Amino acid sequence: MTHREPARPSAPRIPPLGDDEADEQAKALLEEVRLPNAEAVNIFATLVRNPGLYRRWMPFAGKLLAGKLPARDRELLILRSAWRCASSYEWGQHVRLATQAGITADEIDRVSAGPNAPGWDSFERALLTAVDELHDDACITDRTWETLASRYDDRQMIELPMLVGQYHMLAFALNSIGVQREPGVPDLPDRPA
Numbered sequence: 306m307t308h309r310e311p312a313r314p315s316a317p318r319i320p321p322l323g324d325d326e327a328d329e330q331a332k333a334l335l336e337e338v339r340l341p342n343a344e345a346v347n348i349f350a351t352l353v354r355n356p357g358l359y360r361r362w363m364p365f366a367g368k369l370l371a372g373k374l375p376a377r378d379r380e381l382l383i384l385r386s387a388w389r390c391a392s393s394y395e396w397g398q399h400v401r402l403a404t405q406a407g408i409t410a411d412e413i414d415r416v417s418a419g420p421n422a423p424g425w426d427s428f429e430r431a432l433l434t435a436v437d438e439l440h441d442d443a444c445i446t447d448r449t450w451e452t453l454a455s456r457y458d459d460r461q462m463i464e465l466p467m468l469v470g471q472y473h474m475l476a477f478a479l480n481s482i483g484v485q486r487e488p489g490v491p492d493l494p495d496r497p498a
Contacts, residue, residue, distance in 0.1 A: 311391045314483030321350030321484075330356050338363070348394065351484050366475075369468045373461045376406035378432055382465065383472050384408075384416045385436040388493065390476030397490035417494045428456060439469045 420433035
């Protein structure tokens with residue numbers, strides 16, 4: 306069987322909103338996420354084309370990025386979600402955040418190899434396994450749940466599948482809309498045949 310990359314648009318199906326196109330509402334919404342030297346602009350400038358949805362999605366997404374899960378764990382979960390969904394945009398942006406959270410380049414590379422790759426401790430393996438289980442069967446197994454619950458409280462256990470689900474949903478949108486990575490943002494590693 307030959308390996309094929311998943312089909313992804315090579316150009317935006319819906320382009321990012323240009324500054325000259327933005328009305329006052331869009332400008333105000335984008336100003337809330339505009340940071341000096343920000344490099345994740347295409348996602349916001351594209352999704353803001355649906356201002357009502359964008360306005361309601363941003364607090365949820367922001368809450369998950371500043372939630373109860375440790376930053377390192379959160380970024381491992383997001384990277385594995387991005388890998389499983391073949392979301393180049395999501396992967397590239399979160400490689401940067403993962404590095405800031407103390408995840409090494411070797412560990413980032415290992416995320417694509419999955420939970421059975423050598424080098425993960427049992428808890429990290431459970432994090433990656435949880436993503437795979439959610440992706441494959443929409444449920445974390447008892448065994449994986451028990452490992453995660455040995456360290457996480459109830460709030461974190463609720464947050465984990467919601468985080469994975471949010472990034473799964475976001476990958477659907479980014480991939481389908483054709484949101485392109487900004488210059489210099491890393492691409493997904495090659496997928497094995």
